[in-house]
Amino acid sequence: MIKVHINGRAYDVVENITIMQAATMAGYKIPRLCYHPKLSFFGGCRVCIVEVEGMKNFVASCTFPVKEGMKIHTNTEAVRKARKEIVELILDNHPQDCNICKRNGICELQNLARVVGVEERAFEGERKSYEKDNASPCITNNQEKCILCGRCVRVCSEIQNINAIDFTGRGINTRISPAFDISFKDSVCSTCGQCVNVCPTATLMEHDYIKETFEVLNDKSKIKVVQIAPSVRAAIGEYFGIKPGKNWEKETAAALRKLGFDYVFDTQFTADLTIMEEASEFLERLGGKGELPMITSCSSAWMKAMEQFYPDLIPNVSSCRSPMSMMSSIIKTYFADKIGADPKNIVSVAFMCCVAKKYEAQRPELMVDGMRMTDYALTTRELGWMLKSAGINLPDIKGEEFDSPLGMSSGAGTIFGVTGGVMEAALRTAYEFATGKTLGDIDILSARGNQGIKEGKIDVGQTEVRFAISHGLGNAAKLLNEVRKDKNKYHFIEIMACPGGCIGGGGQPYAGLGSEPFDVSLLKLRASALYDSDKTKMIRKSHENPDIKKLYDEFLGKPLSEKSHKLLHTHYKPHTPKGIIPKAGK
Amino acid sequence: MSDTKRQELKDFISEYMQKDNPSSYLIAVLHKAQELYGYLARETMEFISETMNVPAANIWGVATFYHYFNLTPRGKYTISVCLGTACYVKGAGEVMEAIKEELHIKEGETTKDMTFTLQEARCLGACGLAPVMMVNGKIHGDLTPKKVVEIIKEYRKKEGK
Numbered sequence: 197m198i199k200v201h202i203n204g205r206a207y208d209v210v211e212n213i214t215i216m217q218a219a220t221m222a223g224y225k226i227p228r229l230c231y232h233p234k235l236s237f238f239g240g241c242r243v244c245i246v247e248v249e250g251m252k253n254f255v256a257s258c259t260f261p262v263k264e265g266m267k268i269h270t271n272t273e274a275v276r277k278a279r280k281e282i283v284e285l286i287l288d289n290h291p292q293d294c295n296i297c298k299r300n301g302i303c304e305l306q307n308l309a310r311v312v313g314v315e316e317r318a319f320e321g322e323r324k325s326y327e328k329d330n331a332s333p334c335i336t337n338n339q340e341k342c343i344l345c346g347r348c349v350r351v352c353s354e355i356q357n358i359n360a361i362d363f364t365g366r367g368i369n370t371r372i373s374p375a376f377d378i379s380f381k382d383s384v385c386s387t388c389g390q391c392v393n394v395c396p397t398a399t400l401m402e403h404d405y406i407k408e409t410f411e412v413l414n415d416k417s418k419i420k421v422v423q424i425a426p427s428v429r430a431a432i433g434e435y436f437g438i439k440p441g442k443n444w445e446k447e448t449a450a451a452l453r454k455l456g457f458d459y460v461f462d463t464q465f466t467a468d469l470t471i472m473e474e475a476s477e478f479l480e481r482l483g484g485k486g487e488l489p490m491i492t493s494c495s496s497a498w499m500k501a502m503e504q505f506y507p508d509l510i511p512n513v514s515s516c517r518s519p520m521s522m523m524s525s526i527i528k529t530y531f532a533d534k535i536g537a538d539p540k541n542i543v544s545v546a547f548m549c550c551v552a553k554k555y556e557a558q559r560p561e562l563m564v565d566g567m568r569m570t571d572y573a574l575t576t577r578e579l580g581w582m583l584k585s586a587g588i589n590l591p592d593i594k595g596e597e598f599d600s601p602l603g604m605s606s607g608a609g610t611i612f613g614v615t616g617g618v619m620e621a622a623l624r625t626a627y628e629f630a631t632g633k634t635l636g637d638i639d640i641l642s643a644r645g646n647q648g649i650k651e652g653k654i655d656v657g658q659t660e661v662r663f664a665i666s667h668g669l670g671n672a673a674k675l676l677n678e679v680r681k682d683k684n685k686y687h688f689i690e691i692m693a694c695p696g697g698c699i700g701g702g703g704q705p706y707a708g709l710g711s712e713p714f715d716v717s718l719l720k721l722r723a724s725a726l727y728d729s730d731k732t733k734m735i736r737k738s739h740e741n742p743d744i745k746k747l748y749d750e751f752l753g754k755p756l757s758e759k760s761h762k763l764l765h766t767h768y769k770p771h772t773p774k775g776i777i778p779k780a781g782k
Numbered sequence: 783m784s785d786t787k788r789q790e791l792k793d794f795i796s797e798y799m800q801k802d803n804p805s806s807y808l809i810a811v812l813h814k815a816q817e818l819y820g821y822l823a824r825e826t827m828e829f830i831s832e833t834m835n836v837p838a839a840n841i842w843g844v845a846t847f848y849h850y851f852n853l854t855p856r857g858k859y860t861i862s863v864c865l866g867t868a869c870y871v872k873g874a875g876e877v878m879e880a881i882k883e884e885l886h887i888k889e890g891e892t893t894k895d896m897t898f899t900l901q902e903a904r905c906l907g908a909c910g911l912a913p914v915m916m917v918n919g920k921i922h923g924d925l926t927p928k929k930v931v932e933i934i935k936e937y938r939k940k941e942g943k
Contacts, residue, residue, distance in 0.1 A: 359837030366847045375838035
């Protein structure tokens, strides 16, 4: 321990921490911008400057280490003035359009301007001017709003290991872009959306389909069918300022009906369906038909990254579509038949915690008989905005059930949203399919938790199945490079592109209430919303879901049937935008 | 890309790949590539990305940061017109305009016949001769809009154009 003085009071702090960390312990949250606790130090924005006695210049508290006896001042007149001027200078090269900006009210830069007390714009003059990049169905890039904090560059490189973007140009012409100034659409971007999550402004955002969805909702000639993913209900409350940890399942179902959807279905139902197919596929592979280890396929950003960076592993990836795409297929076939509707009149909308689902929705491989199955995929944030815009205050409304027959789900379907959840759900079913026995302890704890890579073992019939789970594409790279060396190390691997799994998805509400993206405590709370629901459900295994059994009896036949293959499975091919790709795992 | 040049670049890179932290030699490799081809084409950068296992976005970041790197092919003659203070007050602006008009290109561009590339420079250290320009290392001083057009014509004549 060493002693430091902060604003005139002495504090004992541990060595080798930064001034910012020491100040946080002392109860001062120094204003900051480019800093992020889970990313490398950058020290670029200078907003977090403080005065240190004996030092000629102000120092950036995010990178400067504390020393014994250091006298630090965070709020002197001089430092407050300098900090305000720094933010003013940032704002002077930023559009003055807060009123018509999509992040109005939920913008870190706007908050910061208020916190440091900016009350006027000092300089008029030339501002940067760039074409917007709206070509990608997932990520839009408006460089006029960029303040060059570099968090997106760091998250893409350090957490996701994709390196799709970097600083380009220099001086006043510096910008963030993919290689060769190409669009995000043509770049190696996995579309995970984590850059959107950490962007402090409206520079990087999801490509929203709000306008299109409202148009559909007001079109009387269409049958409007919607589905929501488990993780949406675990986080949507945050958009309304409520602490995470509660599952808003029933309220969200009711809210979607209020928005004007005719049928409100649950992606958890097709999570159960995914498990039926995936567990069957796994047992087939375990029996010698197909390659091992089998790798899960429901994370869309992983799907894109896999085709680009790991084409050699394509034979190992499960052919199962994601629960969203399975639901859309079932909606436009089985359900359309049930209600006697022409699938062309059905509009299938999906609310997901995910930015990459927008990419998945338009993958040509997922069309059935030339028809697109998911018409629009929207994020949790877009849902939050739509509800607010329609005057539907989620916390105030009375919960309702999902519609039948695609609304009932097991606890296994619920935990899909958390890293390890797909594995746990699949093993619950695979075990019983293989052994014919009932699984004693249904909670597979080795699949749970927030470690980047998890491993475990479970006896499935004759075989001791070794499994591994990773979340975040950087962890996936580590795990898969091991697999490349030794294909016999594991039998079954779950990969989720986003830190924490879908609950940490790129489309989740901006971290508020004092938390930050990738904040473990935030992810734990969202996870507990789902694990708690699983625990209280009567049915906790996918194959025990009666509506799933009915779907097979009435329509699909059995798992991996011809019909299943047409509607619920897919194929992959290498997509290597030539040369852009360095080998995975830089 | 011609095969011999690509092979030379590949050999150059493989030497660095033996060292610790090979990606830190990226700038040296880009220099070599520019020496070979005169500029950094996208396909050259993609080749470097794959061979060195450095993300293309990082390479693009470096290539666009340093003015030294050319991202488009260069003409046979590079004309650098000094727009430094001394040259500027003695009429370098008009000289530049005259060249642009004569060559039908802007700063940073290359004529269609690949003969001339035009760029601006900040002080060539020959202020006594202001306004000056440099054509592939040769200084031309005491320029006027009229004189500069004559000089360009001389170079054209040399090329038989």
